[in-house]
Amino acid sequence: MSAPFLHPDPALQGLTVLERGWLSSNNVLLHGDGSGAVLVDSSHALHAGQTLALVRRALRGEPLRQVVNTHLHSDHCGGNASLQRAFGCRLTIPPGQWDAVLAWDEGALSYAATGQHCERFVPDDRLASGEVLAVGGRQWQALAAPGHDPHSLILFDPEHRVVITADALWQRGFGVVFPELEGEPGWDDVARVLDLIESLGARWAIPGHGRPFDDVPAALAVARQRLAAFRADPQRHAHHAMKALIKYHLLEVQQQPLPALLHWFDAGPLYRETWQRAGRPAGSMRDWGDRIVAELAAAGVLALRDGVVYNA
Numbered sequence: 001m002s003a004p005f006l007h008p009d010p011a012l013q014g015l016t017v018l019e020r021g022w023l024s025s026n027n028v029l030l031h032g033d034g035s036g037a038v039l040v041d042s043s044h045a046l047h048a049g050q051t052l053a054l055v056r057r058a059l060r061g062e063p064l065r066q067v068v069n070t071h072l073h074s075d076h077c078g079g080n081a082s083l084q085r086a087f088g089c090r091l092t093i094p095p096g097q098w099d100a101v102l103a104w105d106e107g108a109l110s111y112a113a114t115g116q117h118c119e120r121f122v123p124d125d126r127l128a129s130g131e132v133l134a135v136g137g138r139q140w141q142a143l144a145a146p147g148h149d150p151h152s153l154i155l156f157d158p159e160h161r162v163v164i165t166a167d168a169l170w171q172r173g174f175g176v177v178f179p180e181l182e183g184e185p186g187w188d189d190v191a192r193v194l195d196l197i198e199s200l201g202a203r204w205a206i207p208g209h210g211r212p213f214d215d216v217p218a219a220l221a222v223a224r225q226r227l228a229a230f231r232a233d234p235q236r237h238a239h240h241a242m243k244a245l246i247k248y249h250l251l252e253v254q255q256q257p258l259p260a261l262l263h264w265f266d267a268g269p270l271y272r273e274t275w276q277r278a279g280r281p282a283g284s285m286r287d288w289g290d291r292i293v294a295e296l297a298a299a300g301v302l303a304l305r306d307g308v309v310y311n312a
């Protein structure tokens with residue numbers, strides 16, 4: 001377990017950032033002032049036990065009153081159910097997929113399309129763009145941040161100029177632009193959200209993955225460069241996305257015989273759609289998957305031994 005991110009800047013006092021990895025999003029604990037703490041994002045279901053332990057330690061006896069999800073990808077809400085069981089806390093989600101979550105429609109959520117795992121949970125209420133989340137004397141503005149995910153929110157505390165950016169902005173880039181893989185426009189949304197983040201004038205950004213950072217203009221410059229490259233060559237984005245999602249799958253399963261992995265890839269609607277949109281590279285889904293696995297292995301991101309693929 002990594003130690004919580006600590007920094008003496010007063011702007012970050014009353015916040016505990018639990019930096020996780022790529023399978024699990026960061027958790028941002030917003031400490032309360034007697035009314036209980038709020039946790040932003042709950043990581044992946046496979047790490048739920050670790051999340052509980054980290055959150056319990058960081059709470060130092062304070063009650064956890066609420067979990068808020070920036071968006072509902074499996075690496076951001078997989079711990080919701082176990083946190084609710086452990087703390088009896090309220091679960092709050094962005095409104096866009098409310099009905100899909102209540103019905104646990106894995107087709108409408110991203111889990112069926114990506115072949116990812118998320119434990120079912122039942123939300124209590126919604127946080128919509130324009131609403132305010134008040135915790136511990138801070139007023140967090142919820143702001144729509146489509147692009148990576150059409151329903152995602154970011155949270156901004158204007159008094160302390162801290163922004164929780166989820167997967168809309170990392171220190172070096174942003175999350176896969178899923179709508180573009182599905183044939184829906186996404187680049188303009190990404191650009192608008194980067195402009196929105198710039199307009200906030202934040203001194204600190206707490207991303208969904210990676211350490212908090214205070215050079216927001218530098219991160220915006222990197223993100224805009226990356227966006228321009230993807231926009232100019234969407235195939236490059238598609239290829240990058242497939243590599244990222246296959247690596248993510250190996251983080252989930254740790255190891256898998258290559259034929260089983262290629263079967264999983266072949267069966268994922270999002271992967272098939274991306275392959276078709278990319279002009280059916282390699283002639284077949286399995287050959288394309290095989291090629292991507294080989295590239296990841298050559299880069300040392302995965303290991304391939306005796307027909308078995310390992311997370312590296």
Ligand SMILES: [Zn+2]
Pocket residue numbers: 071073076148149167175
């Ligand atoms: Zn995401």
